[in-house]
Amino acid sequence: MNDHEKLQLRDPEVMPTNEILEQxxxxxxxxxxxxxxxxxNLEIEQEWQWYTPHKAxxxxxxxxxxxxxxxxxxxxxxxxxxxxxxxxxxxWFKEKNRTEILHADVSKKTKQLIHDAETMGKVPTFPVxxxxxxxxxxxDIYELIECKKQLER
Numbered sequence: 001m002n003d004h005e006k007l008q009l010r011d012p013e014v015m016p017t018n019e020i021l022e023q024x025x026x027x028x029x030x031x032x033x034x035x036x037x038x039x040x041n042l043e044i045e046q047e048w049q050w051y052t053p054h055k056a057x058x059x060x061x062x063x064x065x066x067x068x069x070x071x072x073x074x075x076x077x078x079x080x081x082x083x084x085x086x087x088x089x090x091x092w093f094k095e096k097n098r099t100e101i102l103h104a105d106v107s108k109k110t111k112q113l114i115h116d117a118e119t120m121g122k123v124p125t126f127p128v129x130x131x132x133x134x135x136x137x138x139x140d141i142y143e144l145i146e147c148k149k150q151l152e153r
Contacts, residue, residue, distance in 0.1 A: 006083065006084060007054060007056045007081060007082070007083060008024045008056070008082045008083055008084055009024070009056050009057035009082050010055055010056050012050050012055075012057075015048055015057065016048050016057050016059075016082070021082065024082055024084060024085075025082065025085065025086065025087060026084075026085050027085070027133070028085055028086045028087060028132060028133045028134070030134075030135070031087075031132050031133065031134055031135045031138065032087055032132075034135050034138060035089075035132075035138060035141070038138070038142065039061070042063075042142060042145055042146065042149075043063055043064075043065075043149075044061045044062065044063055044077060044145065045061070045062050045063075045064065046059050046060065046061045046062075046080070047059065047060055047062070048060075056081070056082075057082070058079050058080065058081055059079070059080035060076055060078075060079055060080075061076070061077045061078040061079075061080065061145070062074050062075065062076055062077060063075045063077055063149050075148070075149065076092075077091065077145050077148050077149065078090060078091045078092075078141075078145065079092075085133065086131055086132060086133045087131075087132050088129060088130065088131050088132070089129070089130045089132060089141060090127040090128065090129045090130075091127065091128045091141070091144045091145060091148055092125050092126070092127050092128075093125065093126060093127075093128065093148065093151070094123065094124065094125055094151075095119050095124035095125065095126060096124075097151050098114065098126065100147070100151070101114050101128075101144065101147055102114055102115065104143050104144060104147050105143055106139075106140040106143050106144065107140055109140075110128070110130075110137070110140040110144070113128050113129070113130075114128050117129075128144060
């Protein structure tokens with residue numbers, strides 16, 4: 001995301017609605033709708049949360065499952081941020097999984113994003129960040145989400 005582009009959805013009293021998202025995303029709302037329509041196929045639930053450090057609403061995509069012993073588990077799969085005219089979706093991976101992720105069935109452009117992503121934090125992790133304005137990156141997003149669902153389960 002360019003530095004001049006500003007994070008949207010800054011009012012903690014106004015939870016994002018489809019109408020607000022359509023107004024903020026403009027033409028990119030079509031890609032957002034396609035993503036939302038496909039989430040059930042990926043067994044993902046998305047919920048909006050107020051994120052105090054950034055003073056903005058972010059959407060968290062989660063996968064829920066039940067273990068063979070009956071324990072309900074959850075895994076955060078992505079964070080989605082809204083900017084004027086586009087949205088950014090970040091899928092975080094542990095550094096130890098980078099080589100495996102580089103072998104995913106994704107485009108060369110996405111492989112380059114994976115390769116170039118900087119490692120952060122005490123538990124070394126890295127984000128693969130997609131700035132989405134069209135549906136073009138969605139297939140790669142779906143593939144990386146599926147990879148993340150299978151890792152460290």
